[in-house]
Amino acid sequence: MSSDLEESSWLPSDWSAAEIRVRYAETDQMGVVYYSNYLVWFEVGRTEFCRRQGLPYKNFEEDFESYLAVAEAHCRYLKPVRYDDVLIVRTRIDTFRRRTVGFQYEIINKASGILVANGRTLHVLVDGNGRPKSFPESFSNILKRSARL
Amino acid sequence: MSSDLEESSWLPSDWSAAEIRVRYAETDQMGVVYYSNYLVWFEVGRTEFCRRQGLPYKNFEEDFESYLAVAEAHCRYLKPVRYDDVLIVRTRIDTFRRRTVGFQYEIINKASGILVANGRTLHVLVDGNGRPKSFPESFSNILKRSARL
Amino acid sequence: MSSDLEESSWLPSDWSAAEIRVRYAETDQMGVVYYSNYLVWFEVGRTEFCRRQGLPYKNFEEDFESYLAVAEAHCRYLKPVRYDDVLIVRTRIDTFRRRTVGFQYEIINKASGILVANGRTLHVLVDGNGRPKSFPESFSNILKRSARL
Amino acid sequence: MSSDLEESSWLPSDWSAAEIRVRYAETDQMGVVYYSNYLVWFEVGRTEFCRRQGLPYKNFEEDFESYLAVAEAHCRYLKPVRYDDVLIVRTRIDTFRRRTVGFQYEIINKASGILVANGRTLHVLVDGNGRPKSFPESFSNILKRSARL
Numbered sequence: 001m002s003s004d005l006e007e008s009s010w011l012p013s014d015w016s017a018a019e020i021r022v023r024y025a026e027t028d029q030m031g032v033v034y035y036s037n038y039l040v041w042f043e044v045g046r047t048e049f050c051r052r053q054g055l056p057y058k059n060f061e062e063d064f065e066s067y068l069a070v071a072e073a074h075c076r077y078l079k080p081v082r083y084d085d086v087l088i089v090r091t092r093i094d095t096f097r098r099r100t101v102g103f104q105y106e107i108i109n110k111a112s113g114i115l116v117a118n119g120r121t122l123h124v125l126v127d128g129n130g131r132p133k134s135f136p137e138s139f140s141n142i143l144k145r146s147a148r149l
Numbered sequence: 150m151s152s153d154l155e156e157s158s159w160l161p162s163d164w165s166a167a168e169i170r171v172r173y174a175e176t177d178q179m180g181v182v183y184y185s186n187y188l189v190w191f192e193v194g195r196t197e198f199c200r201r202q203g204l205p206y207k208n209f210e211e212d213f214e215s216y217l218a219v220a221e222a223h224c225r226y227l228k229p230v231r232y233d234d235v236l237i238v239r240t241r242i243d244t245f246r247r248r249t250v251g252f253q254y255e256i257i258n259k260a261s262g263i264l265v266a267n268g269r270t271l272h273v274l275v276d277g278n279g280r281p282k283s284f285p286e287s288f289s290n291i292l293k294r295s296a297r298l
Numbered sequence: 299m300s301s302d303l304e305e306s307s308w309l310p311s312d313w314s315a316a317e318i319r320v321r322y323a324e325t326d327q328m329g330v331v332y333y334s335n336y337l338v339w340f341e342v343g344r345t346e347f348c349r350r351q352g353l354p355y356k357n358f359e360e361d362f363e364s365y366l367a368v369a370e371a372h373c374r375y376l377k378p379v380r381y382d383d384v385l386i387v388r389t390r391i392d393t394f395r396r397r398t399v400g401f402q403y404e405i406i407n408k409a410s411g412i413l414v415a416n417g418r419t420l421h422v423l424v425d426g427n428g429r430p431k432s433f434p435e436s437f438s439n440i441l442k443r444s445a446r447l
Numbered sequence: 448m449s450s451d452l453e454e455s456s457w458l459p460s461d462w463s464a465a466e467i468r469v470r471y472a473e474t475d476q477m478g479v480v481y482y483s484n485y486l487v488w489f490e491v492g493r494t495e496f497c498r499r500q501g502l503p504y505k506n507f508e509e510d511f512e513s514y515l516a517v518a519e520a521h522c523r524y525l526k527p528v529r530y531d532d533v534l535i536v537r538t539r540i541d542t543f544r545r546r547t548v549g550f551q552y553e554i555i556n557k558a559s560g561i562l563v564a565n566g567r568t569l570h571v572l573v574d575g576n577g578r579p580k581s582f583p584e585s586f587s588n589i590l591k592r593s594a595r596l
Contacts, residue, residue, distance in 0.1 A: 024494065024504075025334060025487045027327040029210075029381060032279075034323050035219040035270075036188035040472045043185075047471065047531065057471075058531040061178075070184040074223045080279060083327060084494065084505045121184075130181075130229060173345065173355075174338040174483060176476040178530060183472050189323045196322065196382065206322075207382040232476060233345065233356040327508075330577075333517040333568075334486035341483075359476075368482040372521045378577060419482075428479075428527060 013093040018048035032080040045091035068123040075119035086110040162242040167197035181229040194240035217272040224268035235259040316346035330378040343389035366421040373417035384408040460540040465495035479527040492538035515570040522566035533557040
């Protein structure tokens with residue numbers, strides 16, 4: 001019950017920003033970036049988001065034996081992205097429940113300011129054996145602090 | 150109008166199947182496959198689907214200067230997948246319009262028969278300069294032949 | 299001493315063969331395969347080599363907590379390789395010492411029979427903490443059986 | 448003849464430096480970075496090197512229809528590299544001939560200052576059809592300026 005209330009009072013967190021320069025390895029023979037690489041950039045965005053919250057994902061795994069397993073990923077490709085382009089990956093948490101967390105992403109071409117892609121990923125917190133677990137309260141508090149209230 | 154009718158009479162095509170063995174390169178430190186690789190497997194599924202229709206995607210680009218640019222991708226991760234697992238990527242077309250085509254995917258663990266992931270991608274047909282174009286009639290006919298009627 | 303003799307009597311093993319179809323993801327904007335992917339194919343070759351010896355690398359890690367850490371890799375790119383090409387990765391062991399093993403590779407275009415790349419990798423056997431260890435005798439015996447004597 | 452003299456008077460260029468943060472995607476189930484990714488980092492080093500010389504590789508391809516095809520790659524893996532490590536990729540030209548150029552790399556863990564890998568790549572200048580060509584004089588002059596004399 002209180003958990004439901006918590007959820008309903010949850011607001012999306014602020015955005016964090018990570019900068020990326022497109023690698024030649026990320027292009028394909030169409031002359032633009034191959035589509036799976038955007039999911040890698042989303043991960044770079046998540047990593048930066050967690051660091052900004054004072055919760056580096058590295059420690060997350062090492063100190064708490066907790067892993068954010070991906071349950072779902074979605075990406076919309078709006079404009080082509082090319083080798084050597086500089087991109088900004090904006091990331092925020094848009095849903096937060098007892099055992100799941102959802103991230104939202106916007107990828108912007110730094111030079112033009114144009115939104116080139118956006119997307120979402122949904123994650124389940126699991127232990128070292130892949131079993132779902134609840135977020136420790138210390139995490140929840142940090143994540144809640146990052147919410148825009 | 151006739152185009153709309155065409156769309157409404159469209160039925161999903163039959164499934165094609167491609168076999169994949171998970172590479173060590175595709176795992177991450179969580180001990181399972183990193184999530185962006187499923188989109189690469191979807192592409193392997195599409196390639197095999199087109200070949201089965203007598204329309205190898207390679208020729209598609211070379212002979213017609215047509216490219217299937219990705220507009221959207223979605224994946225649901227249902228069960229972990231590990232190094233050396235053998236997977237079946239089932240692929241079919243589920244939507245087909247004048248300038249866009251949608252593929253649907255199911256990834257199955259060959260040994261257990263369990264569905265480990267599914268997803269969809271949406272593509273826009275573009276020319277060599279990235280401008281949207283209509284599918285040539287020869288393509289449409291082949292794709293329609295593959296529909297389950 | 300006996301170890302040195304063992305080494306000096308070692309002969310390269312027979313070649314195993316793995317088949318690969320080039321993925322779109324593996325190309326870059328030059329229209330050919332990006333150079334780091336050959337190292338992934340070498341790994342596919344190693345995996346197949348070990349399986350053929352009755353020693354799947356998967357079990358290697360799981361049953362013996364032994365890992366083949368890469369110490370060195372070398373690749374010569376002889377002919378361009380393109381999307382949808384079918385390749386044969388030939389793999390054999392060319393050096394075998396107490397704690398290290400060297401693999402040799404040849405990548406052949408299946409349609410033309412032409413050698414498109416070759417290379418070598420050198421590996422150190424390590425335990426779960428990354429510390430070098432000696433090959434168990436059971437491994438050595440299997441690997442020696444595979445030698446061309 | 449004069450070309451030979453040029454070669455003999457060639458000295459390695461100065462090092463350029465590019466910073467990289469290790470991505471989760473780059474790790475494998477051994478808990479360290481998968482070995483092919485170092486070649487991608489070498490490419491990031493080359494891109495940065497060319498930019499520092501006032502010769503962005505992007506323009507190289509676009510303005511001159513010239514491509515640096517990889518002929519050979521070699522990497523020595525000295526220390527394990529982990530997720531979220533910050534690395535410095537040092538790059539310089541160590542050989543320069545009429546149609547080929549060799550790059551040398553050192554990868555250093557920024558926090559510890561320890562050399563974690565080094566390597567070399569050799570490239571052939573080719574035109575849009577993959578045929579070897581000579582470096583335009585304007586390039587040669589820029590590259591020579593970067594040499595440590």
